[in-house]
Amino acid sequence: MYNLKNLLGEHMASRDGCAFSSAQFLALVESFYRRYASLEAGSSVLLYHSDSIEFAARLLALAQLPLDIVLPPNAQPQTLCDLQKITSFYAGELEADSPPGFTCVDAFAPDSSLACDLHWPGSAQGSGSLVFFTSGSSGPAKAIYKSWDAINCELETLEQTFICAEPKPEHLSFVAMVSHQHIYGLLFKLLWPLRFGHFFEASSYQYPEHLAKRLGDHRRWQVVASPAQLSRLVDDNVLVPKRAQIERIFSSGGPLADSDAITLxxxxxxxxxxxxxxxxxxxxxYRSVLSTTATPWQPFAGISLSTDEGRLALQSPLIDEPIRLLDDKGQVLSDGRFLLLGRADRTVKVAEKRVDLVGMEARLRQHPLVCACALLQLSSGRLGALVALGNAGESQASSREITVQLKAWLGQEFEAVCVPRKWRYVEQLPYNSQGKLIYSQLEQYFV
Incomplete structure (x- = not known):
């Protein structure tokens, strides 16, 4: 069992550059723990807070107890209303327009007589599960229950892969452009530095201009970002003057185009x-793309992959079943590395003809006018195309003329009946806070 105070660095975090010590953090965790201890074992508690220090203190306080911690992707009224089916207990920020009926456990009277021997969570310590939600890219979001043991296994792998493999491992500094409410941000921004005594910046910097200002001190940072954020940097990269302060950049949550990765x-x-x-x-x-040559992915330690009718099949200590068939097509190389060859679950029928939307999107992105695009099947059965144009396309006089060009471009590979019927043009695609497109929500552009 790891005592929490022995894991944290003395100067463990900052908020907009203002230092926050481990003593302050432990006092915050203890104060919440004394409030939460009266909750009945097996209860579920919804946790949301925009500030990473406040969030982390509540998270670790709840994790001292046999409770399930539910992490909503956001605090929108409809999201919270839907989650009331799981629990009415709430910790953290609750907006004024939130649905009624929640009980804020932060307001419980503290038990000052309670001993606080705070530990890092795990099954041996009686911690419950973390409950995440998928992005719902092909339908409603669903709850995913993760044990702390699985979380800890993943944290250990990250530390061993990226830090302990270095000649002189040392404490790192983490700063993020993504939310800690999702598993990527939670792991990379918060739990990894907390578990191994690294430093983290509590504020999130969604805009690269704000991040560039934060990078202006003596530290060398691990930058945690999404593919969508990184792709927008390519044309006007405000981080270039700060590159000496960037030790490593992580990207996850979706694909980063090879061309963007090479430029960055x-x-x-x-x-x-x-x-x-x-x-x-x-x-x-994981991988880093440095050239136009196809770059394989290196499996993390303990991970192995095979193929089943072209789809990747996963064996991992992080999943419950012996093997799981993934929704990605791929090729496994003789040394265990693998190539991703597109999604296997986005084939639709249009006018009784099968269309691979991934392949059609790839073809559309090859057109010189197109910067990014997303295709979806509308309720009519025909396809809709949401397109962000590059500088060349934005200078064109008529979207009608552009549509004619793009239809003709797709018509070189796809039958006319399969080409998108409706076209919409946007400045940028509507990615969520995870850097993902929610295809089930894109139909609003075609109403």
Missing amino acids: AEQLHQGVVQVYGSTETGGIG
Whole structure:
């Protein structure tokens, strides 16, 4: 069992550059623990807070107890209303327009007589589960229950892969552009530095201009970002003057285009560490793309992959079943590394003809006018195309003319009946806070 006070660095965090000590943090965890201890074993508690220090203190206080901690992706009224089916207990921020009926456990009277021997959570300490939610890219979000043992296994793998493998491992500094409410941000921004005594910045910097300002001190940072955020840097990379302060850049939550990865590597003098995995599977592999040559993914320690009719099949200590068939097509190389060859679950029928939307999107992105795109099947059965244009496309006079060009471009590979019927043009695709497109929500653009 790891005592929490022995894990944390003395100067463990900052908030917008203002130092926050381990003594302050432990006092905060203790204060919440004394309030939460009266909760009945087996209860579930919803946890949301925009500040990472406040969030982490509540998280570790709840994890001292046999409780399930439910992590909503956001605090929107409808999200919270849906989650009331799971629990009415709530810890953290609750907006004024939130649905009624929640009991705020932060307001419970503290038990001042309670001894506080705070430990790092795990099954041996009687901790409950963490409950995450998938992005719902192909339907409603679903709850994913993760044990602290699985979380700890993944944290150990991250430390061993990226830190202990270095000649002189040392304490690191983490700063994020993604939310800690999702598993990627939670692991990389908070739990990894907390578990291994590293330093983290509590504030999140969604805009690279704000991040660049924060990078202006003596530290060398591990930057945790999404593919969508990194792709937007390519044309005007405000981080270039700060590249000496960037030790490593992580990207996860979706694919980062090889062309963007190569450009970023040239601009920042280092490759982006892409991490492949999901909420359900945990981390699977990683790579850095430095050239146009196909770059395989390296599986994390303990991970192995095979193929089943072209789809990747996963064996991992982070999943419950012996083997899981993934929704990605791939090729496993003789040395165990693997290539990703697109999604296997986005084939639809249009006018009785099968269409691979991944392949059609790839073809559309090859057009010189297209910066990014997303295709979906509308309720009519026909396809809709949501397109972000590059600078060349934005200078074109008519979207009608552009549509004609793009239809003709797709028509070189796909039958006319399969080409998207409706086209919408946006400045940028509507990614969520995880850097993912929620395809089930894109139909609003075609109403």
